[in-house]
Amino acid sequence: MPHFSSQNISVEQNHVLMIRMDNAKIISHILKAINFKENSVFCCTKDGLKVTVEDMKSVQLNAFIEPGIFQSYVVKEEEIKFQLNLTVLLECLNVFGSSGLQSGTSPALKLYYNGHGTPVSILLEESGVITDCKIRTVHFDPVLDYDFGTSNVIGRIIMSSECLKEVFCELDSTSDCVQFSMSPDSANFRITTFGHSGTYHVDIPKASDVIESLRCTSPVSFKYKLSLMKPSIRPLGIAQKVSLRIDDTGLICFQFMIKVEDNHNCYIDFYCPADVDFEEDE
């Protein structure tokens, strides 16, 4: 067990956030999947850690890690928010090597934050070797709060993440967008691309064993820019299950369930707005 308690005892009173984990690989495994942009906003509350990465004020990935996953999780304020460079954080967390979650040894982690303007301190220990990092934080930019109310959801699917990942990876890259369609009358969930060679459809039957549940109140069909969908592929790769929800404005929310330790799950959310054809509005 690491002996951190002997260091900096006097400073501990100033920490507004303190996290201790025996296996830092868990947090780096999850955060790596949302690292499609460098900047991330951390929001820590008593319910857990939420890390948000956003692009172009539209596409957003959020990672949720509940307190039960940490060995110790202390938050001294109601809500602590800061922004830091996620790529740098991941490099620090992987300083002892970035082998997978299951393999290799697991470095122990201690993370401190003393409030606005101070850096995030990270202490990593593995086999007696200790690494000390300080990462600068900046005042966070406000992130979009996608209020995905259940009342507006038209279509919802829970399915195997692996299957959806295979479909996504094979989508025709010459197509600008991808269309998701489902309807109460149709037996399938259809994913369509419109590429240079022609139109390709993938039909996943509702009755298939890869779909756990499909609920659709009325026909829904929306297009999404393929380039905006790309950030969803990494979380798809590490998740076991994914739920897709589409609301009446075409906003799609993917929720990925990732199993980390024996009975713990972490979640990643992905929001993407539909590709709207502006010419139609004029």
Added chain:
Amino acid sequence: MKCLLDATSVKVLARAIHCLAKIGDELHIEPTENGLTLKTVNASKSAYSAFNFHLPFFLDFCHISENTIQADPDEDTVIKCKLPMKSILSVFRSIGSLEKSVETCNIMLPLLEALLIIEFKCKHGIIKHFNLRYFECESVEAEFCKSGYASKFSCSSRFYSETLLSFHSSTQEVTWSLAMDQVHLSNHIDDEIDPSKCVRTEVTLAKDEFVDFNVALCTQVTFCLKELRAILAFAEALKLDLDCRMEGAGQPVLFSLEKANLYSADFLLATLTPVLDSTATSSRTTNNQRKNYVSTQSDVSKHSSPVPVLRDKADSRTVSCVNLQTTLVPIVSESPCHTSRLDSLSLIEPQPFPAMEDDLDLEIQPPPPKRARARYIFQNCLKATQELRERPCEVFAPDSEGDE
């Protein structure tokens, strides 16, 4: 046309398409009573390849496209088409994922829609539909007769692959020297390259290393490795033997393979014309051009063998007795959309050699490397349509509205 394939056949078809994609840019699809034929010709028309899939290859096969809405036997046709290799390759791109998930494959050329429809029925009930746009075209045909060749030998494709491993990966052409009891391979060195600065590789294969060996004519043949490598990639993956038939220098080489009664494939590759000692400059240029087969009455002993001719079936009359110089003009002006006119530089009908030389009126200036030069000279033959020149500035109908 509609046909149904099982998982193993889909993989073979995918590999065939990968092989064809390395040779040409357009895939010609021709359903016949006996099965499906896929063909391609490369851009410089120096390689032709045809895969024939026979009826037992399919779970179900019908070469006729019918009117599915209102059955009318008079409307039934056999649709022949071609499409860009990129399109069809995007469907069959990953053989690994096809292997993992595809259970059956349906390919259709419906009468009522101008689309090639491919449907993969995959695991978990998932169905993938691919609707590809195609172009109608005349068939591409290379006439050759397998029995007419002087020399034939065959061995496993793995053996050829291993032999070619001895050659540096940048080797582009290999010379095959046939003798009564052996085949000698050496890398072909361009005249333009300083012989003292390049690596020579030579491999000799004795007669008994082959499954079958029958050389009637001792000769030297040089052709490009690129297509051979594509052929071997296919043949090796399916552990097939490869037959090689050679005539003489300048004559095309024929590689063939087949699998029982399921499928067979033929690959006709152009070879370099031999150097002539008599006429120094023109022969040098002849040799440097990557055209080929001009049959020489004197060189080949068994000239009764029909020399392969590549022609557009619909225009067989125009092909005969056309020499290189004049082919340029007719191709460009006659039928601009006729992309499969193949009576150009490489696989042309034989001419007596002396006539050939006169036509080699090369006014092209700096000599680029062989292949590039040939393509440069005959670039107009390879364009689908003639490009219109910009009109001169005289305006016949001015704009009715001024510019903004």
